[in-house]
Amino acid sequence: MTEQRLKKSAPKITPMMEQYLSIKSAHPDCLLFYRMGDFYELFFQDAVDAAAALDITLTKRGHSHDGSEIPMCGVPVHAHDTYLSRLIRKGFRVAVCEQTEDPAEAKKRGSKSVVRREVIRVVTPGTLTEDTLMDARSHNYLAALAETGAEMGLSWADMSTGNFHVQPVAAENLPAILGRISPAELICPQKLLEKPELYDLFADWQHILTPQPDVRFDSINAESRLKEFYAVASLDAYGDFNRAELAAAGALLDYVELTQVGQMPRLSTLSHIAEGAIMEIDHATRRNLELVQTLSGERKGSLLSVIDRTVTGAGARLLGARLAAPLTDPEAINRRLDMVQYFRDADQLRDDLRQLLKETPDLERALGRLSLGRGGPRDLAAIRDGLAATAIARTILSGDAYPATGELKTAIADLGNHFSLVEKLGRALGQDLPLMARDGGFIAEGYNERLDELRVMGSESKKLIMALQARYQEETGVDSLKIKHNNVLGYFIEVTAKNVDRMGDQFIHRQTMTNATRYSTTELSELARDISESKDKAQALEQELFDSLASDVTLQADQIAIAAHALASLDWASSLGELAIEQDYCRPSVDNSLAFEIEGGRHPVVEQALRKAGENAFVPNDADLGNERRLWLITGPNMAGKSTFLRQNALIAILAQMGGFVPAVRCHIGAIDRLFSRVGAADDLARGRSTFMVEMVETATILNQATDRSLVILDEIGRGTATFDGLSIAWACVEHLHDANKSRALFATHYHELTALTDRLGSVKPYSMRVKEWQGEVIFLHEVAQGTADRSYGIHVARLAGLPGPVVKRAEEVLQTLENGEKSSGALSKLAEELPLFQSLLEQPVAPALEAGPSALEQALGDINPDELTPREALDQLYALKQMIETDK
Numbered sequence: 001m002t003e004q005r006l007k008k009s010a011p012k013i014t015p016m017m018e019q020y021l022s023i024k025s026a027h028p029d030c031l032l033f034y035r036m037g038d039f040y041e042l043f044f045q046d047a048v049d050a051a052a053a054l055d056i057t058l059t060k061r062g063h064s065h066d067g068s069e070i071p072m073c074g075v076p077v078h079a080h081d082t083y084l085s086r087l088i089r090k091g092f093r094v095a096v097c098e099q100t101e102d103p104a105e106a107k108k109r110g111s112k113s114v115v116r117r118e119v120i121r122v123v124t125p126g127t128l129t130e131d132t133l134m135d136a137r138s139h140n141y142l143a144a145l146a147e148t149g150a151e152m153g154l155s156w157a158d159m160s161t162g163n164f165h166v167q168p169v170a171a172e173n174l175p176a177i178l179g180r181i182s183p184a185e186l187i188c189p190q191k192l193l194e195k196p197e198l199y200d201l202f203a204d205w206q207h208i209l210t211p212q213p214d215v216r217f218d219s220i221n222a223e224s225r226l227k228e229f230y231a232v233a234s235l236d237a238y239g240d241f242n243r244a245e246l247a248a249a250g251a252l253l254d255y256v257e258l259t260q261v262g263q264m265p266r267l268s269t270l271s272h273i274a275e276g277a278i279m280e281i282d283h284a285t286r287r288n289l290e291l292v293q294t295l296s297g298e299r300k301g302s303l304l305s306v307i308d309r310t311v312t313g314a315g316a317r318l319l320g321a322r323l324a325a326p327l328t329d330p331e332a333i334n335r336r337l338d339m340v341q342y343f344r345d346a347d348q349l350r351d352d353l354r355q356l357l358k359e360t361p362d363l364e365r366a367l368g369r370l371s372l373g374r375g376g377p378r379d380l381a382a383i384r385d386g387l388a389a390t391a392i393a394r395t396i397l398s399g400d401a402y403p404a405t406g407e408l409k410t411a412i413a414d415l416g417n418h419f420s421l422v423e424k425l426g427r428a429l430g431q432d433l434p435l436m437a438r439d440g441g442f443i444a445e446g447y448n449e450r451l452d453e454l455r456v457m458g459s460e461s462k463k464l465i466m467a468l469q470a471r472y473q474e475e476t477g478v479d480s481l482k483i484k485h486n487n488v489l490g491y492f493i494e495v496t497a498k499n500v501d502r503m504g505d506q507f508i509h510r511q512t513m514t515n516a517t518r519y520s521t522t523e524l525s526e527l528a529r530d531i532s533e534s535k536d537k538a539q540a541l542e543q544e545l546f547d548s549l550a551s552d553v554t555l556q557a558d559q560i561a562i563a564a565h566a567l568a569s570l571d572w573a574s575s576l577g578e579l580a581i582e583q584d585y586c587r588p589s590v591d592n593s594l595a596f597e598i599e600g601g602r603h604p605v606v607e608q609a610l611r612k613a614g615e616n617a618f619v620p621n622d623a624d625l626g627n628e629r630r631l632w633l634i635t636g637p638n639m640a641g642k643s644t645f646l647r648q649n650a651l652i653a654i655l656a657q658m659g660g661f662v663p664a665v666r667c668h669i670g671a672i673d674r675l676f677s678r679v680g681a682a683d684d685l686a687r688g689r690s691t692f693m694v695e696m697v698e699t700a701t702i703l704n705q706a707t708d709r710s711l712v713i714l715d716e717i718g719r720g721t722a723t724f725d726g727l728s729i730a731w732a733c734v735e736h737l738h739d740a741n742k743s744r745a746l747f748a749t750h751y752h753e754l755t756a757l758t759d760r761l762g763s764v765k766p767y768s769m770r771v772k773e774w775q776g777e778v779i780f781l782h783e784v785a786q787g788t789a790d791r792s793y794g795i796h797v798a799r800l801a802g803l804p805g806p807v808v809k810r811a812e813e814v815l816q817t818l819e820n821g822e823k824s825s826g827a828l829s830k831l832a833e834e835l836p837l838f839q840s841l842l843e844q845p846v847a848p849a850l851e852a853g854p855s856a857l858e859q860a861l862g863d864i865n866p867d868e869l870t871p872r873e874a875l876d877q878l879y880a881l882k883q884m885i886e887t888d889k
Ligand SMILES: Nc1ncnc2c1ncn2[C@@H]1O[C@H](COP(=O)(O)OP(=O)(O)OP(=O)(O)O)[C@@H](O)[C@H]1O
Pocket: 606, 617, 618, 619, 620, 621, 636, 637, 638, 639, 640, 641, 642, 643, 644, 645, 782, 783
């Protein structure tokens, strides 16, 4: 609906609709949840969209200025969370508009006055705080991207937990970084969307983009906003930020303020992520390695899902975040490893701690809601139980048997001391807690004297009502006389129609029903008033007590957040300790060398899948990418396990640098700065890229960016084009990787010809996947061994896959012909005569085969040692070489 239309329609409509339209015009990009009594109503196009998205009935209410009926639909307030979450998941933003005054107040202004309403919050995917709207085990990040001069900065925050980060970014690294953070919403200045070099990037993140006016990204304003938020005179203590980082973090705060309508959440100290502190994993690699979700977008089947043994939501979120961002500093990695090792070694202690954590509620998210004024009694209970757990955790961890050191010692100190708050909440809260404070009944008996009195008055009055009923029964002689209650009449006396004559003058008639008549008395009305007053007073007092307890909590928000993080890191470390024992993982040694030595490495996901399926155990394999064997060329049949081997080494590196144990017997890794891969690709038709184009774009990124500290995994480069094109590209890539990038690399290929390079390029070594032929069958051993594979066994795999028998047989014939070196048109034409299908092959000129290994000329040149030749011999050799060329012609 356009603003223009709204304005034009304004004069002819009801005052309520006028109010609706004016609020809606301030939020044109949102669905407006307009509060009317117990419902949030939606009108016009909002109603049409929401009814379709939620599959609810679309009705009509009144008429628009042009006489057309106004579409309407509504959702009940008490169940609106579910509807809200469905709308947010479908990509809508929702502005929640509440009544902000009592209807009685509005009436005072005149009978036609409309109750005042205001938008109290704009719900967007990146600003959620409710448990029902989020996944408990993953973060929900809002990100902001800003550019100032030549610099770019990215900031991100999880409003539900208070995490707040910022880092400098370069345009070419942006996809990798966004892939790592995986925000639910990305805000950026309008002007960035117009930059041609960022078109592709924004195409990928289109579904989460919220463009904002450029002025919101002003770095000077941003800096003052940050200072104001943290109430500091300078941000120096938080890190050395560039202008773009400040602009991004400030714009993020601005957007939060805008959507929360002034109600700011608690955010932890802005944490600065230095350039190079995190192993960069580009977007395609992250996707293809299925780190936190599979290619089809599910958590199940990802690396995260098979290593996750955490027992709390916060622990799971920390594991997800750390897995997505492995470190590069060996010292920091080893500090984490020490903590995991501690728990791996301390069996009983680990069990006790995990048992405790299992029962511990989500402190972070409860704190987030309370600090936004959106919490309820259950959040207070979560704080009480979470903080109580910190004391028990400290007791568990302070036994003499396993003295804590390093990072663990810090975590124990961070647990803090929250005795008085726990004690107070323990006394204050009752047993059965409602979700909302306004529902009442959550303060325990004995906590507040006045509340106890009011409650006694309430229940006493109820007893008095029972007594009154008995008295009236006696006085009237009507045994069936009852005192009842409903929302319209309040308390009333009810007798059946046949007893009406027995009701004396004191009974004031209220209502006649078909079979019954209802009355009240002065006495009953007074009693009812007492009951209602004490109930209202009790409710108001409980709300007051709630607010005071919530403010006790928020006053200590920082210490609680630190304790919550400590609990999360204990869960993180003890779960990885548990995993190491259960799956027999080893502690990796990570340092600043260029080593990559894995002994008995396994693929964590395939290994567990095979075990579950009850199939043969996973075959462990070694990898050693030491300097003189930096680049492994791996050949071998289809289905032999090349891809698995490549991926397992990448996953081991990620696990190691996250600070976790790894599926291997021994592992030594020199910290990797960036991980690149080119493993499997799909079309990117949305951007007009074919499979081969995608493959080449990814390969180009690797060759342009990989360093000697990088790990590169390449699976079948060049397979998407004609054989000789593909082989030539693969050939040149190996040379470039070896000579220019000098990265540690695993290169799987079906081009056996490439192994000729192993003679010429010093650090390229040939490996292959072993197979055994037995009684005409091929058995895959899944073992990596030195040397080159002799065959691809593609036809064998085709048979396994169920290609029709005649096709397989025919393929074998063709293969044999080709393998016999009979690539001449004679042999092919013989085949083609037998089957017209092969005619097409004949029509294509056969490209000259690329020499496997050095040519005769190169060989002869290589054999010459100029230092040992006389001038005469040298001249003779020259003639001989020239002669070789002539003969070749
Ligand atoms: N080390 C291993 N131990 C046991 N089974 C394995 C191992 N490696 C691979 N496999 C099994 O073999 C299957 C094929 O492996 P993979 O996809 O890695 O083969 P590939 O050589 O890359 O094949 P292709 O060339 O056809 O892509 C896997 O799905 C897995 O079940």
